[in-house]
Amino acid sequence: MAAKSDQLLIVVSILEGRHFPKSPRLSLVVQASFDGEHLETDPVEHxxxxxxxxxxxxxxxxxxxxQHRLQRTPIKLQCFTxxxxxxxxxxxxxxxxxxRSVQEVRQEPRWYQLLSSRYTKQKPALLIATxxxxxSKAAEPSPETFKAKKAPPRQGSASVTDLLPDKLEAQLIPDQGYHQVGPADRCTDMFVLSVTVAFATKLEQLIPSTKKLSAEDSGFFFYxxxxxxDITSEPFHNLLSPDFEPERASVRIRSSKQLLQAFLSQQPSLQIHLCCGNHSLGSTDVSLSALAAAxxxxxxxxxxxxGAFILQPPKRIKLPPLPADLQPTVGVAVTLRREELAPQPSLGKKDPIRGPSLHVPPAVAPSAEQRAQSSSPVQKPPDSSPPLPPPSSPTESEAESLLEELELHKKQAAAAADVEDPGPLLGQPESAADGGASSISVSAPKVSIPSSAHHYCFSLDLHSLGKLSLPHPIAATLRYSYQFFGSSGPIMTNPPVELQRNMxxxxxxxxxxxxxASLPHQLQDTFLRVPLVVELWDRGSSSRDQLMGLASIQLHHLLSSEKTRSTGSALEPSWRQTHQDRIPVVHPQRPTERVAELSYxxxxxxxxxxxxxxILVSDSSQNERPAVPLSSSHPTAPKPSLQPTVPQGPAALTAPITTRDTLEYRAALELEMWKEEQEDLFDDQLRQKELRHMQALAEEWKKRDGEREALVxxxxxEFNLLEExxxxxxxxxxxxxxxxxxAELQTQRLQRELKVEHDLTQKELQEDxxxxxxxxxxxxALEREKVRLMEEERGRLLQQIADxxxxxKQLEKEFQLYREQxxxxxxxxxxxxxxxxxxEKVELERKLESTTKSKLHYKQQWGRAxxxxxxxxxxxQExxxxxxxxQQAELEAMRxxxxxxxxxxxxxxxxQELDGIRNELNRLKKQEEERLGPAPAEPDSAPSLNLxxxxxxxxxxxxxxxDTLLRTGVYTHEDRIIAELNRQIQEAMRDRKL
Known part of the structure; x- marks a missing residue:
């Protein structure tokens, strides 16, 4: 059995039509459209x-x-006059x-009636086979194929639509952050295509009554x-009152108006799904045809x-029909604009940009399946960092290291006191010398922040790892550091995640x-020059960690993304920029080799x-970063503790050192105070956690109570409908x-009436x-009497006939005898x-009379003729x-x-004849002379004969x-050409006689 070919042809045979009105002036054309490609038949008679x-x-x-069958891409046939x-x-x-009805087995042609037909009375139809x-051409290509180059278009001969490619695709330009549609030389404008999911209503109608109305861990979201x-919205957990911030997904497209409209006309409808985990509860189609209108x-x-689009449940789920006011809907706005234009509000009175917008230039948002597996959303606000682990009491090793550090500071202070004169410490301002003890080290210099500096908050969410190219699984841990943010220590993900191939x-x-805090130009310059390098480590069962790859995050993409208004005070507005992308993780020694892919x-x-x-900055980080850190947080590393204090001012150097003034005592006291503070913090965190748990339980109870109420x-x-x-x-x-x-009473009455009628009819029938x-x-009796009389009459008549x-017979004999006589x-x-x-005489007289009349009639007819x-x-003659x-002049010239x-x-x-005769005579003369010798010649005999x-x-x-000219009937004997011919004939006859 032959293997199936991978290349196929969808063949639509348009055979004939019926019930069309007759119109001699018009012709019919059928145009077929599939996946943005249009084909037409030749015009035929209407x-x-x-x-x-x-x-x-x-x-x-x-x-x-x-893919087309899954998306239910239709084949549309349009009939035109x-x-x-x-x-x-x-x-x-x-x-x-x-x-889906097009199969590889040949089927009988079917009649399809035209929809929205202009001929409503006749109902025209087409006979179509698919x-x-x-x-076969694609499966077995010919070795001697020849492809001619396209001829260059003549100037002014082709329109814009004729120059459009048959199949347009959106090509991602990663380094520029936009998609390109069409050839680069024709892409002159930049457009922004935005999709906003604003609101949703009556979503609980998509859940069957037999299924429990509760969300999974990932909640519900739109995809x-x-x-x-792949774009997903923020998850929400309540279908009765969906509470989610409207999000806008935007892509930048470089193209022209004609190319972009042709590209959008080729695209299928935008399908928006309501998902719960890996399952789609309902979907709707948003047509992009209005965006592609010329x-x-x-x-x-x-x-x-x-508009508000109705969500349709999947076909496998059978739901009862719902009235119009209970249909589940989702509010969607799709906007296409030039990049210079500001976005316009849409969806009537609803503002689709009430919350943070999601800008996706070339980035890929997590899919529905990935979203269900991940506990972190696509976009987090900067103030929603996960809580730190609860602090524990300091161990003995931590206390010993702290005491050693304090001893080192004591030795350094004593050495400085021996070298220098009594007075303020080096680098210490007078205000610090006069004041009392401080919790900040006096050796820390002060940095002045200019008034033009901005307060920035940068957050990074390393979302997922995938597409591992290694044959064996690894225990993946990511590590990175960026000193510009004021954190010299590395940031690591913990615990390690097992990463397998194709997972x-x-x-x-x-x-x-x-x-x-940083200056804006300083931030832009650093983001343009210095990328953020993320290291991928394998922390497996081996004795040491192994560096598996490096991923370079280009932070300048973040600066070119769309700015959105963030929540903040009205006097000091804040702006947020978000960038989402998937970048390759390459091998440290072989940059061309791809190890995995990182989503962030x-x-x-x-x-x-x-x-x-x-702001006071420590010496260790003073020369390493241009920006001033305000705070930092990381889930795997607690915030750094404050620096230990040292005695300050000249009084601290000259006064006698007591037990309470020693560094050890202060360190121990600070350690005890830090322990109490940590215990208080721990108790507060426990109370907050308990409060959060109680709130979560209350919300869960409220949600389940609402679900039960919705179910009820x-x-x-449903019961009301059943009761109705x-x-x-x-x-x-x-x-x-x-x-x-x-009906029974009527039947009994009819039976009685029918019985009475039957009795009457029976009596009448008996009487009749x-x-x-x-x-x-x-x-x-009368007939018998008539028969008897008829028999008597019959006998009498028979007797008369015989007589x-x-x-x-007697008369006939007598007549015969008379004739003979x-x-x-x-x-x-x-x-x-x-x-x-x-x-005979009478007949001849009649013929004579008719002949006389005919003669007179013929004379009259002859006269008229x-x-x-x-x-x-x-x-x-005229x-x-x-x-x-x-014609006289023409005939004369012709003659x-x-x-x-x-x-x-x-x-x-x-x-010619004379020459021939002369040659023949000469030849004969020679032959005669050769045969007979010289003899008297007769020169005039042969020529006269030939003449x-x-x-x-x-x-x-x-x-x-x-004779030929006379037979034509055009010429007569009086014509000049005939007279001329007669003259020549007479001369020829005269010459012949002579």
Whole structure:
């Protein structure tokens, strides 16, 4: 059995039509559209049964066919009328073919009636056959293929639509952060395509009453795909009142208006799914045809498709039909605008940008399956970092290290006191010397923050790892550091995640936020120059960790992303920029080798200006970072503790050192205070955690109570519907029972009436039968009497017939005898002859009279005919004279040319004949002389003979030409050419006689 070819042809055969009105001036054309590709049949005559007999085919592979069947891509046939004079094209109707019904087995053609037909009374239809065929040309390519280059277009010959490619695709330009549609030389404008999911209502109707109304761990969310990017909304856990912030997903597209509209017309509808984990509870289709309309002017305003779209449950889930006010809906707005235009509010009075917007330039948002496995959302606000682990009491090793550090500081202070004079410490301001003890080290210099600096908050969420190319699984841990944020220590994800081949794993404890102050140009310069390098480590069972790969996050993409207004004070607004992407993790020694793929979300929030103040920075980080750290947090590393204190001021150096003034005592006291503080913090965290748990339980109870209430309401609604149905059925049954009782009474009444009528009819029939019996007996008696009389009459008539026959025979004998006697007499024969002659005479007189009348009639007809002939002859003579006068000059010229030609021809023939005769005579003379010797010659005999023969031929030719011209009927003997021919004939005859 031969293997199936991967390349297929979808063949649609348009055979004929029926029930079309007859229109001689118009012709019919059928246009087929599939996946943005349009094919047309040849124009045919617009009659009752037009004959198309055309096959239209599209090429595709099996994988693409499967995708189209999943997306239910239709094959649309549109029938148009074409005016041959004005070239006007009008739509008659259309037919939609289901791609899933097209099989590889040949099926019988079917009649499809035109939808939305202009001919409503006649209901026209088309006979169509569909089949899937193997593309033999694609499966077995010819070795000697030749592909001609496309001829360059002539200037002014092709329109813009003729120059558009048949298949447009959106090509991602990663380094520029946009998609490109069409050739690069024709992409002149930048557009922004935005999709906003604003609100949702009546979502609980998508859950069957037999299923428990509760969300999984991931909750409910909306999912759709935008130019190959999977977008998911923020999860929510309550279907009764969906509470989620409207999110906008935007992609930047570089193209032109014509190319972009053609690309959007080729795209299928945007499918938006309501998902719960890996399952789709319902979906809706948002058509992008309005964005691709040629009438939309994208130069001045944006094209918007918006509205509340009904969510349809999957086909496998059977739900009862719902009224219009209980239909589940989702509010969606799709906007296409130029990048220079500001986004316009849509969806009526609802503002689709109430919350943070999700900008996805070339980034890929997590899919529905990934979203269900991950506990962190796609986009986190900078102030929503995960809680730190509860602090524990300091161990003995931590206390020993702290005491060693304090001893080192003590030695350094003592060495400084021995070298220098009594006074303030080096680098210590007077205010610090005069003041008391401080919790900050006096060796820390102060840094002044300029008033133009901004307060920034940068957060990084390393979302997931996937597409591992190694054959063995690894225990993956990510590590990175970026000194510009004020954190010199590395940030690591913990615990390690097992990453296997062809699997995507979410990273726990991977969110980190940094608060710092910097100048805007300094931030842009650093983000442009220095990438954030993420290291992938394998912390397996081996003795040491192994560096598996490096991923470079280009932070300048974050600066080019869309800015959105963030929540903050009205006086100091803040702006947020978010960038989401998937980047490759390459091998440390072989940069071209790809190890895995990292998905991350980076957010930068500008919180406005910072008031001028001084921040103390430690020496270890003073020369390493240009920005001033304000705070930092990480789930795997607690915030750094404060620096230990040292004595300050000259009084601390000159006063005697007591037990309470020693560094050890202060360190121990600070350690005890830190322990108490940590215990208080731990108790507070426990109380907050208990409060959060109680709130979560209350919310869960409230949610489940709401779910139960919704379920009860739903059940109550169903029961009300059933009760209404039962009431209706009961009322119908009561009506039927009443109708049956009335029908029974009517039937009994009819039975009584019918019985009475039957009795009356029976009596009448009996009376009629008795009367008929008497009448029949009387008639029989009368008939018997008539029969007897008829028999008597019959006997009498038979006797009369016998007597008449005997008399007839007797008379016949007598008549025969009389005839014989009469025939013997001669006067009888003479009389008969006289009678015959008299008849002949009468006949001859009649013929004579008719002949006389005919002669008179023919004389009259002959006279009229002679008069008519005279008129015709006179008219013909006048016409002939006019024609002769008109053609005289032409005939004269023709005669002269003809005579000249004939003369030349006759002279030439005569010369040829004379030459031939002369040659023949010479030859004969030579032969005669050779045979007989010299003899007297007769030079005039042979030439005279030949001349006579040529004269005879010339005379016969002249006679033939004259007779031919006379036979045509155009020429007569009086014409000049005939007279000329007669003269030449006479001369030729005269010459022949001579």
């Amino acid at each position: 009659r009752e049964q037009p004959q198309f007999s055309t096959e239209l085919a599209w090429e595709l592979d099996r994988k693409t066919l499967h 074409l005016d041959s004079i004005s070239k006007k094209k009008e739509n008659v109707g259309y037919i939609v073919l289901d791609l 089949i899937l065929e193997n593309d 759709y795909s935008l130019l190959g990017n 009438s939309v002017d994208l130069q001045d305003k944006a094209a918007i498709v918006e 995507e794993a979410s990273l726990p404890q991977s969110y980190c936020a940094f608060d710092f 979300v980076a957010t930068l929030e500008d919180l406005g200006f910072i008031k001028a103040k001084e 309401k739903k059940k109550e609604l 149905k039962l009431q209706k059925m009961l009322s119908d049954l009561e009506k039927r029972e009443k109708q049956l009782a009335e 039968s008795r009367r008929l019996q008497r009448e029949c007996d009387h008639r029989v 008449g026959e005997s008399r007839y 009469q025939n013997v007499r001669p006067e009888f024969r003479l009389q008969s002859e006289v009678n015959l002659l008299t008849l 002679l008069k008519e002939l005279a008129r015709f002859k006179q008219r013909e 016409n002939a004279m006019a024609r002769l006068k008109k 002269l040319r003809y005579l000249a030609t004939e003369e030349k021809e006759s002279v030439r023939q005569d010369r 006579n023969e040529s004269a005879e031929e010339h005379l016969s030719r002249l006679l033939e030409e004259r």
